[in-house]
Amino acid sequence: MMGAEFVQLSLTPILIGTLSAIACALPGNFLILRRQALIGDAISHVVLPGIVVAFLVTGSLASLPMLAGAAGAALVAVFLIETIRRLGRIEPGAAMGVVFTSMFAGGVLLLEQSDTSGVHLDVEHALMGNLESLIWFDATGWASLLDPAAVAGLPPELPRIALVAAAITVLMLVFWRPLKLSTFDEGFAATLGLPVRLIGLALVAVSAVAAVAAFDAVGSIIVIAMFICPPAAARLMTERLEHQVAWSVLFATLAAVLGYVLAGYGPLWFGSPNAVSAAGMIATVSGAILAIACIAAPHRRRIGQPAG
Amino acid sequence: MSTSLSVLADALLLQGGYNAALVAIGAALLGIAAGAGGTFLFLRKRALVSDAIAHATLPGVGLAFLAMVAFGLDGRSLIGLIAGSALSAAAGLFAVEWITRRTRLAEDTAIGAVLSVFFGFGIVLLTVIQTQSQGRQAGLEGFLLGSTAGMLFQDAVVIAVGGVLAIAALVALRRPMTMVAFDPGFAAATGVNTGRVDMAMMMLVLAVTVTGLKIVGLVLIVALLIIPAVAARLWSERTDRVILAAGAIGGVSGYLGAAISAAAPGLPTGPIIVLVSFALFLGSLLFAPQRGVLAAAIRHRSFQLRLHRRQGLLSLARSEPIFDPLTLRVLQREGLIRTDRVATEDGRAAAARALRDERRFEIAREIHRDDPFAHRYDGLTPIEDVMTPDEIAEIDRLVNRPLSVGAPA
Amino acid sequence: MSRIVTPPALGLVATREAEAEARAEAGRAALALREITVSYGESPAVFSVDATFPRDSLVAIVGPNGAGKSTLLKAALGIVPRLSGTVTVFGMPLERARDRIAYVPQRASVDWDFPTRVIDVVMMGLYRELGLLGLVRASHRERARACLARVGMADFAERQIGQLSGGQQQRVFLARALAQGADLYLLDEPFAGVDAATEKAIIDVLKELKAEARTVVCVHHDLATVTDYFDRVLLINTRKVAEGPVATTFTGANLQATYGGRLASAHIDQLKLAD
């Protein structure tokens, strides 16, 4: 299991899955604390139209236009949600429901109408992801990690998600204080002169970039599990934000690795030769982690909530 | 192009074949039920719970398929799949409620977690099904985004009947649901069992969702529950009218969407229906009479101008300096002051009137003291609009004697 | 004060000198508000209020519920948009003087379930000083603890913020404001829901602030303590009724004008008033 075949078939998907999960869980911590978990939902849906439009404009699936397209679509979505909420005096959840379903519908129709047969972009993958296909053809074993030629043949998704995960980590460290401040007490942050709206928008844009980088691997709906489940489980483990974020990274990693392994090797234990969807399994495992946390984590109850 | 147009025309006029007609009618009925039913959810501020319900159907679809195949039945039976999806949707709904009640996590977190985890598990099951019985690949993917192409006659009947039943249930339950949606506290006080009514509302939403899965798809059916309700809300402040309007908008969306999709069989039905309803929503947002964007913009601007005019006039009357550029602009435009900020003849007259009204109200407030009357005065409305001529005359009698504030009235 | 309405002298207009004079006066004050109007909907919550808060003073803003007191503070801070008016802080526009103001809202609209401790909240007051990446030194922690101690909350430093009573939470936010080391304090009902001992502790802190040549503005509801606690008072009810030193402004007539008939004269008689 740990030999050449593992490096070729499983190493890159596991890495990509893990990095995706971490890249999403980091901003996810703030989304759930801001009661914006469903913004994660909305973002992951509008990534699709963002990518499709970027593809139609540039004609390629290069990383940069896709990231820009998705981040742009997320900001457009947030803008529309905010506009509808304010202009129509509609509660945010409903405004969100209006916007992301419509944008997603638009994306699906655009995708169906345009000719994307030459590239790896279709509705099914957009919904389900395709982690298993991100294999490392050129690898012959662990030694390939040191072989420049083989490294050049890594699936491009890997360096992309690695870069995104690193960038998100750095951003989060640098802007930790304003982020924490404006998440905890937006009014106070505003009186300090912090650009609270900008911080909120930046969080959304960063989440969108994480979502699009993870999109290839897990599709637009399972991304939501990565945004929400590890941070939610982590919230139940501690009363300190710093610790919560650390727990969420741990849970994200656990879900990604365990999910991939179960998807690939689990069916064998039941005597079936066919693997099941790794993305789906990662979501399932992260759900299981959350379920366990909900039942047994030390800080699972709201303050003042009766035991039992 | 012209052929597809004529196909569309046929479909709209129910000429596109028996099946297409039935599907369009089914979609319209479903749209009415979803629009009206979704309104209650929207008014309860729980619109997105339906998204969790919708995504939670997927494992049920997969499990029902596997179970039916295991028992030697046809795995594609719509009734069976609907039953399975209803069970797992109920489980998802239960999970959302349990997490929200029993842990510190908020409802939105619970919704997102349930939605994505159930969906992920459903995808796992779909991959199991795909590999197990390649031959009978069931087209379960159609449940994701909806497809009416090649829909069986009996499936169309199932959907139409489901829509009718849901509408019937709505009509039967509309009173208690309206009461609970409008004011749960009051409803509970008058003896309505709000818990049970909420439950019924959720069951209704669940029923609409599973009925509509085949046409709209589970990813987007939430749109049919939310968009018509939101659009309708813009048109009226009365609950019953909002519900009717939402039903109408949903019905039109379903009907038009299904008809368009019949004319373009390659496209998934769900997105088309959603976009039609979004177009109706946009129209409402712009043009609705009270809450519409245009109406609001006009109102706000005129309020601001009135305010600045009034403030400027009072400043003139009290010989106070005016700094505010907008105030200056308003006064200048109406010819009340000259460009060098000196009041014109008209300006002086208007300022005197403004001050007189201000004075009249001061007296009115003296007289009425505790009366909520005092709140009728916002400083902007002409006095003639708030008081009767008799009241004004009475006040004017008092204006002519000096009055110290705080003296007994 | 009785306001005899004089016949309006019309025709006079704003002169440049008047404008300059107003500017100069605003420059001398800690906070100067001109013609502030705020409206949430179609009718104004604060209408055309002028108010000046001189440096080095302890000022009460007094008025009935819904009078627009909180709104006036928020407008001064730029938290709610103004329909008209200007705000001058130590002679500067608001934006340039932000780091000299600290504000404690009437009800902190925070998530009490947030994963953070009391001491972390007070540390937030040091943000201006620490910046994005500034190192937290022992001296910073010391100061945060000292601020907590000043409001009598030193023993609660490690608690999760939700595990406090309402009055204790209020004190933590006051401690955070103290940590800010501002020159102008805007406090919205700092005594709401606190016990007598705490109220005493808080007013002592506020008097210390004034002694340190800082300006403190409090929205205040307890008419009985106005004369003891404050040197100046601003009475408003959507419009300004009166402002000035407590000794000359906090009169029965002005209170009647502010509260209308809601305040029985018998009640007013029991108050310690200026005459």
Ligand SMILES: Nc1ncnc2c1ncn2[C@@H]1O[C@H](COP(=O)(O)OP(=O)(O)OP(=O)(O)O)[C@@H](O)[C@H]1O
């Ligand atoms: N966010 C808001 N949206 C709409 N109206 C508001 C809002 N906040 C305040 N108001 C209205 O503005 C008016 C002034 O409110 P404000 O909070 O300033 O009163 P206040 O003097 O602080 O009262 P209290 O003594 O009760 O704190 C009230 O009539 C209130 O109903």
Ligand SMILES: [Mg+2]
């Ligand atoms: Mg207030």
